[in-house]
Amino acid sequence: MDLRRRMSWTTVALAVVLAIGMPMAAAxxxxxxxxxxxxxxPNAKDLKxxxxxxxxxxxxxxxxxERDMVASLEYQGKGTIQVDGQPCTLTKYRASTNYQTxxxxxxxxxxxxxxxxxxxxxVVSGLYAWNEDTPGAEIGPAKxxxxxxxxxxxxxxxxIWASPQGAPKAAVAGTTDTFWxxxxxxxxxxxGAAKVGQTSVAWEGNKPVVTFPIPGVPGATATATLDAKYMxxxxxxxxxxTTTEFTYADHRDWNNPLNKITVYYAGKITERRNGAxxxxxxxxxxxxxxxYARTGDGVPYxxxxxxxxxxxxxxxxxxxxxxxxxxFFTKLxxxxxxIPPGEVxxxxxxxxxxxxxxxxxxxxxxxxxxxxxxxxxxxxxNIELGVVFGAKAWNALTPAQRAFFDKQVAWLEGLNADMASxxxxxxxxxxxxxxxxxxxLSDDEAKRFQQLSLDAGWxxxxxxxxxxxxxxxxxxxxxK
Numbered sequence: 001m002d003l004r005r006r007m008s009w010t011t012v013a014l015a016v017v018l019a020i021g022m023p024m025a026a027a028x029x030x031x032x033x034x035x036x037x038x039x040x041x042p043n044a045k046d047l048k049x050x051x052x053x054x055x056x057x058x059x060x061x062x063x064x065x066e067r068d069m070v071a072s073l074e075y076q077g078k079g080t081i082q083v084d085g086q087p088c089t090l091t092k093y094r095a096s097t098n099y100q101t102x103x104x105x106x107x108x109x110x111x112x113x114x115x116x117x118x119x120x121x122x123v124v125s126g127l128y129a130w131n132e133d134t135p136g137a138e139i140g141p142a143k144x145x146x147x148x149x150x151x152x153x154x155x156x157x158x159x160i161w162a163s164p165q166g167a168p169k170a171a172v173a174g175t176t177d178t179f180w181x182x183x184x185x186x187x188x189x190x191x192g193a194a195k196v197g198q199t200s201v202a203w204e205g206n207k208p209v210v211t212f213p214i215p216g217v218p219g220a221t222a223t224a225t226l227d228a229k230y231m232x233x234x235x236x237x238x239x240x241x242t243t244t245e246f247t248y249a250d251h252r253d254w255n256n257p258l259n260k261i262t263v264y265y266a267g268k269i270t271e272r273r274n275g276a277x278x279x280x281x282x283x284x285x286x287x288x289x290x291x292y293a294r295t296g297d298g299v300p301y302x303x304x305x306x307x308x309x310x311x312x313x314x315x316x317x318x319x320x321x322x323x324x325x326x327x328f329f330t331k332l333x334x335x336x337x338x339i340p341p342g343e344v345x346x347x348x349x350x351x352x353x354x355x356x357x358x359x360x361x362x363x364x365x366x367x368x369x370x371x372x373x374x375x376x377x378x379x380x381x382n383i384e385l386g387v388v389f390g391a392k393a394w395n396a397l398t399p400a401q402r403a404f405f406d407k408q409v410a411w412l413e414g415l416n417a418d419m420a421s422x423x424x425x426x427x428x429x430x431x432x433x434x435x436x437x438x439x440x441l442s443d444d445e446a447k448r449f450q451q452l453s454l455d456a457g458w459x460x461x462x463x464x465x466x467x468x469x470x471x472x473x474x475x476x477x478x479x480k
Contacts, residue, residue, distance in 0.1 A: 038186020047175075047201045050208045051185035054168045057230030059253065059263040067184050068172070070165050070192040070263060072098045073288045076252070077269070080298060081110060083118050087298035088384065092119075097160060099169055100181055102126050102216060104160050107135065115428065116378070122149070124156035127216070154217045154239070162246050163182075164232040164266050167224045173211035174199035205399060207233075209312055214239075231264065231408075243275035249407070265406050270413065276475035283468055292387040292405070293412045300379025301325065304363065304372045305355035305439070307349065312441060312449035320344055320356035325381065328456040329357065340430050344368060359383045361427050369434045377440045380453040386411070 040049035055061050055068055062069040076094045080087050088110035097104045102125065109119035111223035121132040129149045137144025161170040173179045174190055175197040189196045200211040207225055220239040227233040235246045250267035253260050281291050307317060315333030322338070329336050337353055347353045348371035356368070360379060363369050395406065432438075441449055462469040 004422070012180060037064065038184060040186070042168070043203070044191075045203060045208070046189055047194055047196055047199065048189060050201045050210060051168065051172055051231040052227075054171070054210070054226055058165060058168060058232065058251075059261070060165060065184060067182050068169065069182065071100055072096070073165060074263070075265060077184065081108065088112050088118055097163070097166070097188065099160070099166065100282070102157065102160065104156060105135065112305045116460060122156065123447040124153060124160070127153060129156050146359055154220065157216045158214055158220060158244060160222070160238050162222055162235040162237050162244070164248050164251070164381070167222060167232055167235050170215055170222065171199050171210050171212040173215055179215060212467065225454065233267070243278070246271050247409070249387065255266070274475040276472060279471060279475055285391050286392045290389040290391050292389050293409045294384065294386050295412060295415065296383040296385035297413070299360050299383045301359050301383065301420065303355060303357055303376040304368070304374065304378045305374045306378065307354050308374060309376070309439060312445050312452065317354040317403045320347060320353045322357065325357050325453070325457070327460045328380065328453045331452055331456045341366060345371060348372070360424050364427070364430060369431065371434060371437055374437050374439050375431060377438055378446050378450060380450060
């Protein structure tokens with residue numbers, strides 16, 4: 001398994017290793033072997049000035065010769081990722097990156113809303129990728145086991161070179177045929193050009209947008225948008241039909257207060273993959289709507305019952321449903337009943353229904369816990385509380401207004417982490433205290449249950465929107 005399509009995290013602990021004493025090219029040396037510093041002209045907008053200001057703004061250029069000295073980086077954070085398409089709240093996240101060797105090791109552990117835990121160690125080094133069950137497994141005498149993951153090499157390299165410090169390094173590399181590590185971007189080519197090699201710059205309002213190839217990933221092109229301080233704000237990587245978007249905010253020197261080195265890294269990071277929302281909006285805009293952001297991610301639906309089951313089979317049970325999971329419950333053999341939420345309590349009390357489907361949160365608000373004996377694990381799907389604009393209102397926004405709203409998406413969707421990590425466990429505890437018992441399906445039954453939920457859900461979408469269903473499922477499928 002691998003990191004899923006969306007990640008967001010905050011509270012970064014950062015450690016940076018500077019490449020002091022890295023050898024310099026003799027041609028770039030001035031008196032006493034030290035290159036002359038480069039200073040961009042005020043308000044310069046050419047590529048050379050932008051690349052220099054970008055690295056300077058991120059705190060990467062050090063010394064009199066102002067070279068890029070960020071050689072490796074360690075950071076830790078918290079937030080959410082997706083594992084097998086389900087949100088998982090991080091209890092540990094540590095990424096160790098070495099830009100000189102094209103390598104990164106990501107160690108993480110997380111907890112799903114239902115309390116299940118998952119952990120993994122994902123590594124990429126040059127042209128190879130693998131997973132480990134312990135850091136450094138099978139390196140020399142080290143114990144542990146590795147699992148080759150060749151299909152993830154490009155995805156993991158993209159994560160390195162689209163990062164806040166990796167992106168400017170990759171952009172500089174794109175200007176030459178030689179991959180420069182530690183170069184001063186002001187010494188590589190002349191002033192005035194908007195494009196050098198495969199790297200170019202354009203301006204959108206007062207923001208520079210730099211386009212460059214991703215090292216080691218054929219056909220992958222990145223477009224980086226910088227903020228007013230020349231810090232990495234957004235990087236979008238396209239490779240064929242695959243799109244990965246990274247957004248960054250709250251850049252600071254996250255090192256220990258006693259060891260500040262003025263190297264800046266994003267404290268808030270969001271990763272989305274494959275442009276599913278963009279594709280969805282092409283259809284929604286034609287219908288007068290614009291899908292802005294998703295909230296509620298991380299809180300699953302569950303089956304609540306008054307009769308015990310031991311497998312994924314609801315044959316003979318009358319279950320209250322909502323349209324979103326009608327097909328799924330029908331596939332499980334239930335007799336489905338659609339009644340308004342306000343009538344469910346009475347239906348449970350009188351035996352009209354034997355259970356119902358509902359999110360993990362909310363049964364106490366309606367009093368249903370008084371008539372509920374069991375909750376089935378695992379859950380299925382996730383609640384979707386999307387924020388939708390009218391297309392006319394969205395299209396009427398000025399570029400500045402739209403840029404502001406775009407920036408708030410990461411903040412709004414970042415609230416999902418709190419909902420999944422705080423509200424969901426609190427309701428699980430409350431249900432336990434109310435006497436609601438957990439029916440935990442066996443591993444095999446749980447896998448069948450969740451696969452059936454996906455197949456049935458997509459079958460419903462195919463029936464409703466056959467033109468778009470196949471493409472949306474491709475875009476939203478978990479990465480293998």
